[in-house]
Amino acid sequence: MKNQYSDRIVRLLQLYLLGNITEKERQELESWCEDAPRNRKLFEQICQEDLFSKEHAVYKEINDIKALHVFEKRVRKVSPKYIGRWWKYAVVLLFPILVVGSWKLMHETVQVPVVVSSVASVQPGCSQAVLVLDDGRKVFLKEEEEGVISEDKEITVTGEKDRLVYTSSEGKNVDGIRFNELEVPRGGEYKVKLADGTLVYLNSATRMKYPVKFDGKERKVYLSGEAYFEVAKDPECPFFVEMEGVEVRVYGTSFNVNTHQKGCIQTVLVKGSIGVKVLASGTESVIKPGQMAEFKQGKTKVDVKEVNVAVYTDWKDGIFRFENQRLEDILTVLSNWYDVDVFYQTPSVKELHFSGYMERYKDVRVILDAITLSTGVTFSIQGKTIIVSK
Known part of the structure; x- marks a missing residue:
């Protein structure tokens, strides 16, 4: 050859x-x-x-x-x-x-490929979600869901391929604020365009509760999981994202929030200006583009630092990006996207660090093989479980 x-x-x-x-x-x-x-x-x-x-x-x-x-x-x-x-x-x-040149903990041993018992059982995520209407009815949404889902005198909800679109009638609510919830399971992603024009990208294992139509005084949504927001500008009607213990105040900007790490909430600003408030203490920190505000449960304020924004936002563009991240955190991301569980035969490997990126829609074995070759950690896939060992 x-x-x-x-x-x-x-x-x-x-x-x-x-x-x-x-x-x-x-x-x-x-x-x-x-x-x-x-x-x-x-x-x-x-x-x-x-x-x-x-x-x-x-x-x-x-x-x-x-x-x-x-x-x-x-x-x-x-x-x-x-x-x-x-x-x-x-x-x-x-x-x-x-x-x-940033791959960590290079080992000299030749590694074996990922052992897989069932290739069909592990697939990349796709556009899917469950819409819970204000009357409790559930609508299961799949990719290319099109057509009117719900309609009344105040709001029309339409499915448009990979997103929901809320179209508001003129005037304010007359029947009080009504809420919908959008639940994205593991192995899913979805978008929603709210009644004010704000576009929200919802990542896997994420839930958001929001008014079908805002009342004109404030725009507030409630989030658990990870989402990227492109907030429609309205200086007279601030936009709020409330999570467990934290509230983000916005006037028109783009940012990412993530609650997937246990006891930790991360808010990364792409453009504009936002304030991140710790609800228990009332302490608010204003962050600038390129910064992350990180809140850890039990703290009275957030920690603000400069970050590579792409690491936290490229998921919405179909890319996994990791920058000196713990293997456990990386596998949590993969677990949510590929809808698999992770079992550690060697718990110490959780603390290994890894950098790199790949397309989100690739076979999971591609990234597992890459991690194996650079860290020495081995993986086997049994059904819907990834087994990690050294």
Whole structure:
């Protein structure tokens, strides 16, 4: 077999992605792409603009030589029979290992692939939810749900592919505030456009309670789980998101909130300005774009820090992104999205840290294999359970 997986090709890919490739090197890379359809396909996958453009400014600051040496050392330690597996998910590995060089706790041992007892039992999530109307009736929503779901003199609820849309009539409520609830199960995601025009992306294992029509004084919704908000501007009618112990006050902005970590609520601001109030103490902290306010149960105020916003918001665009995160937290995310349980035969592995990203709609084995190759942790899938061991 021609040496299509050589260190030289890896280096050319790196130079191309960083914009430092010469014309001669570009021709060499192009020749490699022409050698085999799989080479061209991989090159196009790696160069997807929607993935790479978000990180280009960061990659330019990376010590790419050091990162390359880490990758080269790792590849040389892998038995030749596993090279095909490395290349199969290189779109996952090349950016975090080759360019970023941030994969943690590299091990020298060759790992075995994920053992799977039933491939069909673990599937990526899809658009699905349950709408609970104010009279208690439940409507089960699936992808491409279209048509009128509920209609009265004040509000019309319509299904439009992957979202609910509330269309309000003119004037204020005359019968008092009525609430609906949208429940997104594990293995699901859904969107809802509220009566004021606010668009909310609901992640897996999330529930939101909201008025079918706001009263004009304030706009308040109640959330458990994770959601990304694009709030319609209305300076005279503030928007509130209330969670357990915390209230977020908004006037028109984009932000992400997450209550999935036990005893912790994270609010990340993309643009605009919001105030995060601890209800028990009344202490409010105003955060700026690029910051996260983190509240831990029992505290009287939130901790504010600068973060990489993409880590907390790219899920809505179909991407898993992890930045030096604990393996347990990562597997919690995967558990919700793939609707699986996780069992740890070796509890100590929960504290391993991991960085990288991949598309949310890929086979779960792709990311588990990547974690195995970089941390030494092994996985087996039994039905709807992922078993983790060392």
